[in-house]
Amino acid sequence: MRRNTELLHYAEDPAAWEGAVNPPIYRTSLFCYANYQQMLEVGSDKERHYTYTRAGNPTTHVLEQKIASLEHTDEGMAFGSGMAAITTTLAALLRAGDHMLLINNAYGPVHGFCRNTLARFGVTTELFQPEEGAALSSRLQPNTRLIYLESPGSMTFDIVDLRAVSHLARERGIVTVIDNTWATPLFQNPVDLGIDLVIHTGSKYLGGHSDLVFGLTAGSAQYMAAVRAQAVELGGIISPEDAYLAIRGLRTLPIRMAQHQKAGLQVARWLEQQPLVSQVMYPGLESFPGHALAASQMSGYSGLFSFRLQPRGKEAQQAFVDTLLPLFHLGCSWGGFESLITPAFGLDSSAYRVSIGLEDVEDIIELLDEALKAYASH
Numbered sequence: 010m011r012r013n014t015e016l017l018h019y020a021e022d023p024a025a026w027e028g029a030v031n032p033p034i035y036r037t038s039l040f041c042y043a044n045y046q047q048m049l050e051v052g053s054d055k056e057r058h059y060t061y062t063r064a065g066n067p068t069t070h071v072l073e074q075k076i077a078s079l080e081h082t083d084e085g086m087a088f089g090s091g092m093a094a095i096t097t098t099l100a101a102l103l104r105a106g107d108h109m110l111l112i113n114n115a116y117g118p119v120h121g122f123c124r125n126t127l128a129r130f131g132v133t134t135e136l137f138q139p140e141e142g143a144a145l146s147s148r149l150q151p152n153t154r155l156i157y158l159e160s161p162g163s164m165t166f167d168i169v170d171l172r173a174v175s176h177l178a179r180e181r182g183i184v185t186v187i188d189n190t191w192a193t194p195l196f197q198n199p200v201d202l203g204i205d206l207v208i209h210t211g212s213k214y215l216g217g218h219s220d221l222v223f224g225l226t227a228g229s230a231q232y233m234a235a236v237r238a239q240a241v242e243l244g245g246i247i248s249p250e251d252a253y254l255a256i257r258g259l260r261t262l263p264i265r266m267a268q269h270q271k272a273g274l275q276v277a278r279w280l281e282q283q284p285l286v287s288q289v290m291y292p293g294l295e296s297f298p299g300h301a302l303a304a305s306q307m308s309g310y311s312g313l314f315s316f317r318l319q320p321r322g323k324e325a326q327q328a329f330v331d332t333l334l335p336l337f338h339l340g341c342s343w344g345g346f347e348s349l350i351t352p353a354f355g356l357d358s359s360a361y362r363v364s365i366g367l368e369d370v371e372d373i374i375e376l377l378d379e380a381l382k383a384y385a386s387h
């Protein structure tokens with residue numbers, strides 16, 4: 010099956026669902042046994058049977074099969090948030106005494122989890138820069154167990170050489186994990202580049218409508234057995250209702266991503282030409298330092314990027330942001346239908362991050378033009 014066909018039909022079985030074209034929502038905590046013998050067989054794992062929704066649910070299983078297939082790997086697992094996917098995966102793979110390498114541009118709360126929680130359980134974390142790639146070998150220790158990546162990063166969009174990192178990790182039996190949210194499985198498949206486990210927060214493009222919080226992990230059967238066992242203990246599962254909405258989001262992912270990519274590139278190119286804009290950080294632009302590497306390991310670009318304006322005062326910044334508000338929303342998430350802007354305070358006071366939504370791109374550019382004029386007038 011090709012990608013779009015797969016998103017619509019893979020792991021779906023209308024014949025088993027009374028002909029329904031969508032999977033039923035199995036709203037149940039419990040799955041009963043037909044008789045004593047079946048219970049014994051399920052207990053000894055001779056027959057696949059659902060037992061309890063924390064351990065597995067048929068609606069959720071459709072979503073899990075889809076992400077495994079989309080990421081070219083064996084198994085998937087769905088969680089109640091991206092952070093639940095990340096923390097459960099790390100907890101499953103690390104133990105006291107391990108050393109972990111964490112990319113310094115990883116999503117903030119991942120740093121917090123390593124610093125606050127993993128450290129309490131005896132795991133040490135060392136940060137590295139995205140551009141280190143093959144040079145990472147100098148940081149490896151005998152107890153290095155895991156390398157955690159995010160590429161592109163979600164603030165400055167740095168690109169990691171995934172082939173180089175996975176190559177040196179595989180040689181030494183180190184597990185590699187990547188947050189692939191920015192690219193989605195449509196534009197980057199890290200398993201094809203040698204990465205072991207792929208994580209998504211579905212709360213962005215996969216859900217796509219800013220009405221869902223969920224997460225996914227996908228990888229080989231061997232690693233996923235450990236992740237699933239950990240998930241049963243930690244319990245951060247997705248509800249069957251949200252799993253259904255996630256499946257619905259996936260159905261339109263290709264057409265949404267095509268538009269996010271087209272509009273994102275158009276807006277980024279336009280911004281690049283404005284005298285008041287000093288830098289545009291978008292992997293799809295030829296001028297972006299990581300563009301060649303991005304093009305060698307990705308097949309497309311999403312609609313989230315950052316830019317810097319020539320520094321002016323606080324009043325100018327306020328005028329710039331407020332002028333955008335008839336169309337843009339001011340907020341920190343991304344990947345939904347709506348355009349968003351957020352000052353990127355973590356970078357500096359003249360940096361902004363935009364998520365380009367599905368509005369007419371001419372309207373987005375017209376308003377950015379107005380906002381830059383308001384900025385210049387202060």
Ligand SMILES: Cc1ncc(COP(=O)(O)O)c(C=O)c1O
Nearest residue numbers: 090091092116163190210212223
């Ligand atoms: C890159 C990235 N990874 C992970 C997360 C966490 O996902 P969730 O909010 O679904 O827990 C976020 C949330 O903004 C994110 O931007």
